[in-house]
């Protein structure tokens with residue numbers, strides 16, 4: 076019964092995000108990856124069977140999804156972008172996204188394959204931050220973030236919880252901008268124990284500048 | 292609570308259409324677009340950022356989905372067919388579909404990205420009509436339609452309501468045919484204020500001639 | 508009301524399988540088709556309209572999905588693998604799958620387009636068996652299966668019921684292995700009356716060897 080309630084919560088959460096919130100990280104809304112500010116992608120190094128190793132040689136592209144995968148819908152295990160393990164300023168995984176519309180960020184949604192359906196849940200993100208290219212005086216609020224890149228200000232720090240009842244997790248940002256933005260960075264600062272980090276999907280919600288207000 | 296009820300209604304409506312009704316406009320059921328009787332497709336003219344303009348040059352195909360898109364599933368903003376603004380006999384958007392099976396039309400389903408998740412809801416269809424290639428004496432009922440193409444009779448006129456609680460809207464046709472058809476036209480006569488019109492999906496339901504009745 | 512209950516059951520069943528069970532037949536989990544032990548694919552011989560016959564000439568690939576289709580998600584009529592009618596040891600349809608992970612099989616899920624949404628429900632599977640490459644003394648339990656291939660032991664025999672309330676049907680296997688496997692055969696022994704058999708999706712569930720137990 077508790078389990079059924081959790082499944083209903085998950086379906087309702089997904090429907091609410093799909094049907095009730097603009098996703099400014101959607102390709103269809105004009106979002107694009109900035110490769111230059113995005114972590115390199117991970118190439119898996121091992122599988123258990125010879126058949127799957129041969130398959131990888133024949134179908135190499137299916138084993139290294141590009142960063143844009145993190146902006147697209149997912150349906151199956153592996154429909155995710157994995158960042159290569161890296162040292163330095165990009166953290167475990169950094170995703171830089173140019174938006175197609177000017178907007179005011181309010182919420183972020185992180186999605187991952189549920190723990191019970193996953194064979195490698197340790198690569199899920201844990202601590203995540205959102206940064207935007209504004210100045211400190213264009214932000215109201217004081218999120219508790221780690222050091223970040225020059226030219227960006229942090230709007231929120233939050234945790235993706237693999238043990239949560241719903242695997243699609245939306246959080247409110249800690250700070251607000253006073254000017255619209257058309258770019259954002261997602262920075263993963265920790266994961267659940269793997270040497271690489273995978274993102275099934277990340278969405279950015281907020282207020283559209285020049286919206287639908289005059290529809291009758 | 293009211294909002295949750297609306298989301299549950301939406302999920303139930305989608306499941307009912309997916310699981311309980313034959314869609315004669317499905318490619319898998321043999322449906323095909325008749326290009327000659329279908330409106331030309333729209334090419335968007337502007338986006339806000341330079342990045343998205345460059346992306347369009349690199350990926351032009353992603354910006355002009357063909358008419359068959361209106362018969363296929365959608366998951367994201369932009370998974371729709373948009374008709375070019377046009378004058379003359381095709382109206383705002385006309386879609387001509389050859390069916391893979393002979394059938395008796397009963398209902399039409401129109402789908403669009405929900406208003407709250409959309410950055411340009413004005414391009415949604417408003418007044419829609421369904422026409423089939425029969426003679427007037429092969430139709431029972433008198434729908435209130437505008438003028439239409441030679442060789443076709445109107446079976447129904449209805450409104451897609453962007454303010455409705457559910458964004459997947461199924462309507463009963465106003466008239467019935469006395470002979471099976473294997474072709475239909477969807478004609479959009481008005482939209483919600485844009486200069487072009489987009490269709491996320493249209494489905495045709497009804498009775499299959501030569502069906503599954505003898506399954507044990 | 509009864510119908511709404513059935514739709515809710517279907518949505519809950521799908522969510523439970525997608526969100527709560529590892530699918531060892533998922534491509535993303537390393538599963539691959541063994542072509543050599545898999546039935547040849549079916550090529551449909553007729554459609555009703557000339558337009559659809561022409562379309563098949565232009566788009567032949569869309570009309571003969573390969574066996575891997577039976578391991579992938581489906582959304583529409585035709586998103587299935589159909590086996591060619593055959594005589595001999597493969598039965599109506601045999602699908603051989605190499606797994607990407609070593610595991611202990613517990614359950615199988617069979618999916619098909621619901622009867623009410625289908626134009627040819629007779630090609631759905633009816634009697635289905637699961638076989639794995641172990642010896643008889645590595646199996647506990649005695650399923651009631653037909654004769655099978657050398658080198659394999661049957662773990663379960665079950666029926667896919669097209670009249671059931673939910674079209675996604677999960678069954679417990681009748682027997683358990685005492686050693687992990689990394690390969691399995693799905694064998695369809697009968698269908699609902701067609702001369703060929705189609706599988707929308709089959710999933711294999713069970714216990715992962717070397718799992719997520721140490722996640723904190």
Ligand SMILES: [K+]
Pocket residue numbers: 144145146147148149154155156274275276
């Ligand atoms: K994805």
Ligand SMILES: [K+]
Pocket residue numbers: 360361362363364365370371372490491492
């Ligand atoms: K579509």
Ligand SMILES: [K+]
Pocket residue numbers: 576577578579580581586587588706707708
């Ligand atoms: K499939």
